[in-house]
Every structure is written in structure tokens, then in C-alpha cells.
Amino acid sequence: MNRRAFRQGKNRVFLALSLIATLAGLACLAALLWTLIAHGIAGISGRLFTEMTPPPGGQGGLLNALYGSAVMTLIGILIGSPIGVLAGTYLAEYGRNSRLSTSIRFINDVLLSAPSIIIGLFIYEIIVVRMGHFSAIAGALSLAILAIPVTLRTTEDMLNLVPVGMKDSSAALGAYPWRTILSILYPAARSGIVTGLLLAIARISGETAPLLFTALNNQFWSTDLNAPMANLPVVIFQFALSPYKDWQNLAWAGALIITVTILLLSISARVLLSLLQAKGGSAR
């Protein structure tokens, strides 16, 4: 009887500990969001979207940084995601079990969690050094490299979910694989591939480290891709560490904008995915 009480007690202790761990994790998320809202909401105003980043001690907005982030994220996605989608297509359709595919899959998973600052150094070495100056295009390229593994992984997974029967039917009609992939598989896996794009945008739009020494920063309005360009993460980094109250407030407002954007992107990616799974479930 005593032994049983001991076992049940031990059970309760460990289950309570795991409940505490879960509550602590959720509390961290809540605390993070709460601080962001509390500090950031005061800084959200019309000026944020109409004025440039201010000089030290001055007031202003984040317009150039928002624009720069949007442009570099967009270019990064436009370059990175086609590569990721095509490579994912190769892994899922053409070279499914070849040794090459196995190693590419492995390397891709490693790149997925590799430190992004390394990619920044890489682009610095091959582009910034060669061009002789920092530029928006270098920043966009480092973001593109970070977008590839995310889109590759989701594309491959999503193509694998398409029922084999659809592929076989298309082949039976005499279609070449490229036709099958473009006309049957991509449309069937569309929401899954879009999910991958959303996740990739979420991933790269908050990246700071690779931009520090590729796009650098720019206090002024610039649309020149060949020159340093302002961007939200680096502005947050510089302004948050500055001694000026106005700059710190702008950093908090920027942090709130980034976080809300990324959380919305991640949530919509998840909703899309669950819709897809619900559809796939009923089809089978």
C-alpha cells in the first residue's frame, strides 16, 4: 500500500512539473506580447508611416525602414522561392530516392537551422567585398538564401501529399512529367506551396543578422537597390540600443509591427494548412 502511494505521489509530482513547464512557456509568450503591446502601442501613429527615421534625439517615423524591409523581403522571396519550389519539385518528383536527393535533403535541413549570420558573412564576402559597398541587393540576396530551405521543404512535403492516382491518370493520358507537374500537381498542392511561401516570408522579414553587413542601414529615403537601404530589423537594433528615448520608442513600435506581421503570417499559414488537410482527409 505504501509503495503504491509512493508511486502515485511520484506520478503527481512529475505531472505537476510538466504542467508548470507548459504554463511557464505560455507565460513567456504572453509576457512577450504584453510588453510589445504596452511599449509599442504608444509609438503607433500616423507619423510612423509618413516620416523618415529621425536623427539622434529628433522625432520621426519609420517609413524608409518599412519600405526597405518590404522591398528586400519581396526581392528575397522572388529570387529564393522559385529556386526552393523547383528544387523541392526535383526531390519529390524526379530524383525521389537517388543518392543526390538524399544528400540535398540532408544539407537543406541543416541549412534550415544554420545561423543566419553565416549567410550574411557569405554574401558580404562574395558581393559586398566585390562591389566595394553595402547595398540593398546584397541584403535581398542573403534573405533569398534563407528563403530557399523553407520553400524547398514545404514544397517537397506538399507534393508528396498529392494522391498518386492523379499523377498516374495524367501519365496515362500521355502527358510528360513537366506537364503533369505544372497542370496537375502544382494546382493540387497550391495551398500547401503558398503556406511555404508565407512561412518563408515570416522567416526572412524578421531577420536582422544577415542584413547588418549586407544592406547595412540608411537614415534617409532611398529606392536605389545599389545603395545601403534602411530596414526595420536593423533600425530596431540600432534604436533600441541607443540612449535616446524617442529612438527607443520607435524601436518598440517597429518591434510591435514586425511581430504582429509575422504572427499573422504564421497563423494564416497554419489555417491554410489545416484547410488543406481537411480537404485531403475527405478526398481519401
Added chain:
Amino acid sequence: MAIIDPSHAAKQLIYERIFRSATLSAAILVLVILGGVTVSLLHGAWPALEHFGFSFVTREVWNPVTDEFGALAPIYGTVVTSLIAMVIAVPAGFGIALFLTEMSPPLLKRPIGVAVELLAAVPSIIFGIWGLFVLAPLLQRHVQPWLIGHAGAIPGIGRLFMGPPYGIGILTAGFVLAIMVLPFIAATMRDVFDTVPPMLKESGYGLGATTWEVIWHVVVPHSRVGIVGGVMLGLGRALGETMAVTFVIGNAHRISSSLLAPGTTISSSIANEFTEAVGDLYTSSLIALGLLLFMITFSVIAAAQAMLRRLERRALMSV
């Protein structure tokens, strides 16, 4: 008109070749990127490695004025902050995974799982700014004085908790890292626990085991490889994490016995100093740091992936 138009078939074949080679080159580009990263880092790091030789990784000195650079302090900071993060995040992640797979009411399972995954999506700079303005003052006012007062008096480990409570420093960086890698560890462990066949668990319950006993004697042994893989994936993240650490580490190139003192890590040294580095040797030393980080994280993540893959294959075979 013939049913099979030869020119049409020839065109199809050309399109097929073009499309196939496009996908193949995109796939090979992934390998090229990895190769390019390795070569360019080696190339950039070469002047420093040639100048300092092996002593680069064994010396603590970091002096841009006299052009003396050693990587020991950043390596120490990287390893210690990551260890602190793992000591906190591994048990906590295990607890969350356990709660999600064994305890949670079905209705809560998905929302809590999504919340944990959303924590993983928050960019690291946000953790940095939060760590600097919220967590660091909190630790400085409440946790660190207590540590100095109580743990500091214990002989031996007391040395880890000496000195003034700066707020920022190695310990704070470790805490922030712990919160950042927690979702990765928790999510991987949850997925790993889900691969345990229900029948095994039910057999345990059928013999009268408690929930904890089923977890400790059935689930954990069955998914050991995956658990280690998940932990190492988190470790890889912690080692390479840049922005969050840069905010709270204090950027001091020295090795202090106290965890409360400011320090530096490989990634935060690069982030803080790279754009300001003047002189080829300085820049090259920072790139050499990057090369070190790349080699360390690559081996940790590669080992983690290899373990997770092994588990996946086994799960497929048992189905």
C-alpha cells in the same frame, strides 16, 4: 490530322528536358550554396588563420589596437550561454511535450501546440529587445542579488555567482536563449513522442503503470534517439543565435569566472564589430570566428538530423 503529331512530341520532349534540368539545377544550387559558404569563409578567414595559426582558438586576447586576436573568450561565451539555455530548456521542453502528448485535454492540445510554435516564429531581435528592457532589469533587481547572497556563499560554485548584478551578462543571455530554443525542443519532442505506438503505451497502462511510469519506462526508451536529436537541434540554434544574445551579453572580450559578468559569444562579436572593423586582420579574424561557428553548428545540426532521420525510418518500418 494525325493523332500523334511528331513535331508536337518532339516539342514536349524539349520542354521536359528544360523543366527537368531547371529543377535539377535548383536542387544542386543548395549544394553549391553550402560549398560556397564553406569556401568563402575559408578564404576570408585565411589571413587570420595564417597569422595566428592554431593559437587563434586558444588565446583570450582580443585587441584591435595591437592587432592581436584570439577566439577563446567568444568560444567560452558561446558554449556557456548555450549550456545554461539547455539546462533550462531541455527539462522544460520535455515537460511541455509530455503535457501535450499525455496530459492535455484534446480540446487544448492544438491551441497550446500552436502557441508554442508561434513562440518559435517570433524573430530573435524581439527576444533581444525584450531581454534587454524587461528580463535584464527583472534579473538585476530580484534574481541576481539573491544568487549573489545565497549561492555566492557556497564554496566552489559560489565563484559562478560573484560580482555586482549588472543585469546583462552571460546568465541573462543564457535565460533568453532558453526561452528561444524552448519551442524547438518542445515541438520536436512532441513529434517524437507521437511516434510511439499507442499499443506500447496501452500495454504499460494495462500492467497498472502510472502515467509517469509509462513515460519514463516506455515512451522515453522508445524515442531516445529522437529526444537526443531534438535536444541537439535546439543546441544548434542556441549556439548560432545572434541578435537576442547581442542585446544582453554585454560584449566584453574576457572570460570571467562569474556567470553574472558580461561576456561575448562568437555570433554577437561578429554582429557588434563587423561593420566597425578596420584593418584586414581584424575583419579576417571576425570571419574566422564565423568559420568556427559554422563548423560547430554544422556538426551539431548534422548529428541531430542524422538521429531524427534514424527515428523516422524506424517509425516507418514499424507501421
